[in-house]
Amino acid sequence: MGSNSVRLFLWDGEEADGPTGPRLTTVTGLRRGADADGTIAADALLRLDECAATYGGMLRAAGVARGVAIGTSAVRDAPNRHAVAQVIGRRLGLPLTVIAGTVEARLAYTGARLAADGEAEAIVLDVGGGSTELVRGDADGPTRAVSLQLGAVRSTERYLAADPPHDEQLRRLREDADAALVDAVAGIGGPAPLIGVAGTVTTLAAVDLGIYDPRRVHGHMLTRTRVEEMLSWMSGLPVRERALIPGLEPARAPVIVAGAAIVAAALRATGRDALRVSERDLLDGVARHADQLIGPVGGPVPRIATCGSLT
Numbered sequence: 001m002g003s004n005s006v007r008l009f010l011w012d013g014e015e016a017d018g019p020t021g022p023r024l025t026t027v028t029g030l031r032r033g034a035d036a037d038g039t040i041a042a043d044a045l046l047r048l049d050e051c052a053a054t055y056g057g058m059l060r061a062a063g064v065a066r067g068v069a070i071g072t073s074a075v076r077d078a079p080n081r082h083a084v085a086q087v088i089g090r091r092l093g094l095p096l097t098v099i100a101g102t103v104e105a106r107l108a109y110t111g112a113r114l115a116a117d118g119e120a121e122a123i124v125l126d127v128g129g130g131s132t133e134l135v136r137g138d139a140d141g142p143t144r145a146v147s148l149q150l151g152a153v154r155s156t157e158r159y160l161a162a163d164p165p166h167d168e169q170l171r172r173l174r175e176d177a178d179a180a181l182v183d184a185v186a187g188i189g190g191p192a193p194l195i196g197v198a199g200t201v202t203t204l205a206a207v208d209l210g211i212y213d214p215r216r217v218h219g220h221m222l223t224r225t226r227v228e229e230m231l232s233w234m235s236g237l238p239v240r241e242r243a244l245i246p247g248l249e250p251a252r253a254p255v256i257v258a259g260a261a262i263v264a265a266a267l268r269a270t271g272r273d274a275l276r277v278s279e280r281d282l283l284d285g286v287a288r289h290a291d292q293l294i295g296p297v298g299g300p301v302p303r304i305a306t307c308g309s310l311t
Helices: 042-062 073-077 081-092 101-115 152-159 167-187 199-209 224-235 256-270 282-288
Strands: 005-009 013-015 018-020 023-027 069-071 096-099 121-127 132-138 141-148 194-197 221-223 274-277 304-307
Touching: 005 042, 005 282, 018 282, 023 042, 042 081, 069 073, 069 081, 073 081, 073 096, 073 101, 081 096, 081 304, 096 101, 101 121, 101 132, 101 141, 101 194, 101 282, 121 199, 121 256, 132 167, 132 256, 141 167, 152 167, 152 256, 167 256, 194 199, 194 256, 199 221, 199 224, 199 256, 199 274, 221 224, 224 256, 256 274
Parallel strands: 069 096, 096 304, 121 194, 194 274
Antiparallel strands: 005 023, 013 018, 121 132, 132 141, 221 274
């Protein structure tokens, strides 16, 4: 459960290129309309309930006996996360597991390494709705990570009030994103080849390709020039016109400009001309750490577990 979307992975096996199974994404905008203190809005909880009811039906139809329900940035920040736990317990029969930003980064890195294509070192960029994670590591695993309060939904709400955004609004976002990411990259050891994961990056790849096809998106090289071109183009369009762009899921149209600005800032901060797009991400990392995360599906269990580290 992220700040913008909820994703389901029905993990059913393992092949040479990673975990296998059906995947589904639903944009719920969990952080949309949140209070200043991060309290999740009532209508967002209703959207989550509808999504969880659908996913719960799929779990029962598939005969799923074990699982984990993970909350990331929006849930971490929410004083009323217990309300999320109640929805998840009622609809899925699972406790809510809230993971720390560093754990989120480690899991995303584990999944993204499946697309590393032999790089000895790499930085994984995970642009979410409420936060952005940067993780540096090598083939043996992550070595340093940072989680920033900088995401596509959070930045849209903070900076881009107009539709389309004013030049000054976009300038402030870009300046702040540049400053945060330059510091973050320095803090994790400096530049390295960049791998991008999650909805903002895969959406930009789909827009670049003109269609969302996971087989083509995975491994796509997204250049800094194209990101800047798409940012300039999309920021000049109102949301209703943005929603018509081929490859762009209409529900992501309100937040894709802020997301693109963060990706562009990450490319500048790492000094890279392009990043490799990966469809392998946090969900694959969860599968790889299943023994530490996944438990039985067992009826209504509205409780909250916290995962602050992984071994």
